[in-house]
Amino acid sequence: ATWLKRAIADMRANAAERRFALGGLPFVFSCSVLISSIAELGNFDEVETYETLGLTTAEEAEDHYSLYVLTRGLGHAYARQGRFDLAAKHLERAAEIGDLYELYTLAPVILSALGYVYVVDGRRDEGFALLNRSIDPAVWQRSVHYARPYFWFAEAGLIAGRRDDAAEMLRRGLALAEAQREREGQIWGERLRGDLVADTDPALAERHYRAAIDGAEAQGLRPHLAHGQRALGMLYLATGRDATAAAPLRTAERLYRAMNMRYWLPGIAAALDKGGGQGAF
Numbered sequence: 001a002t003w004l005k006r007a008i009a010d011m012r013a014n015a016a017e018r019r020f021a022l023g024g025l026p027f028v029f030s031c032s033v034l035i036s037s038i039a040e041l042g043n044f045d046e047v048e049t050y051e052t053l054g055l056t057t058a059e060e061a062e063d064h065y066s067l068y069v070l071t072r073g074l075g076h077a078y079a080r081q082g083r084f085d086l087a088a089k090h091l092e093r094a095a096e097i098g099d100l101y102e103l104y105t106l107a108p109v110i111l112s113a114l115g116y117v118y119v120v121d122g123r124r125d126e127g128f129a130l131l132n133r134s135i136d137p138a139v140w141q142r143s144v145h146y147a148r149p150y151f152w153f154a155e156a157g158l159i160a161g162r163r164d165d166a167a168e169m170l171r172r173g174l175a176l177a178e179a180q181r182e183r184e185g186q187i188w189g190e191r192l193r194g195d196l197v198a199d200t201d202p203a204l205a206e207r208h209y210r211a212a213i214d215g216a217e218a219q220g221l222r223p224h225l226a227h228g229q230r231a232l233g234m235l236y237l238a239t240g241r242d243a244t245a246a247a248p249l250r251t252a253e254r255l256y257r258a259m260n261m262r263y264w265l266p267g268i269a270a271a272l273d274k275g276g277g278q279g280a281f
Helices: 002-014 026-041 044-061 064-081 084-101 107-120 124-134 148-160 163-179 183-197 202-219 222-238 242-258 262-274
Strands: none
Touching: 002 026, 002 044, 026 044, 026 064, 026 222, 044 064, 064 084, 064 107, 084 107, 107 124, 107 148, 124 148, 148 163, 148 183, 163 183, 183 202, 183 222, 202 222, 222 242, 222 262, 242 262
16 A cells, blocks of 8 residues: 555656556556555545545546546445445446446456445345346456455345355355465455354354454454454354453444444444443444
């Protein structure tokens, strides 16, 4: 993130509208990559600054490819933060630009994140249509290969009770993340592995959650750390360990508040009340 910020500052001063023989504006590309990166770190308070810089530059240049790349980054960041209205706004714009100009480079990550957002919003048929499209071989042949679409699909599958789909997408996502050494994907996958077995094998689920927590803490991935702590606390509640549940739930609450990830706070409050704790809401 530090090097990206330096590059953005330098290009802003000297070359924000130069293409350097590329298909879009490197300045805007850098803003998009930085936005995605700081979102994984939980530094959401910085997103708006680079959103404004990137959008202003891309729109003034009327550069559709740069807008495609930037809105993808913004959509991912807001989906990660749980601000699903803003995530949908940017991801829908990215998908529309992609369809209009037949751009497929980022189609899997755009469509999968948007599909997940729709499932969270209760629009399940639309959501799973996009999720299925995001892993279509015809789309993947023309795109950059990341494991992330499979994890969005697995998350959505768990929300909708489609456990078989979730298990298959998780298997495929983990295989790709491990092959490509996508550490964030491996951490995400560990938590989802815990979610899949939480009802049938709590001890195994706890091991997966702890692996996800340890990995997220080591990498500084605070949103994944918060989700892992929440999952662990919920597991303890579900297995009658109410007193043990308080610490991870309060850690998750503190992290969510610090990152303004408010979507998950009501669930934490309800869990603390159920376990006899007192959430400060």
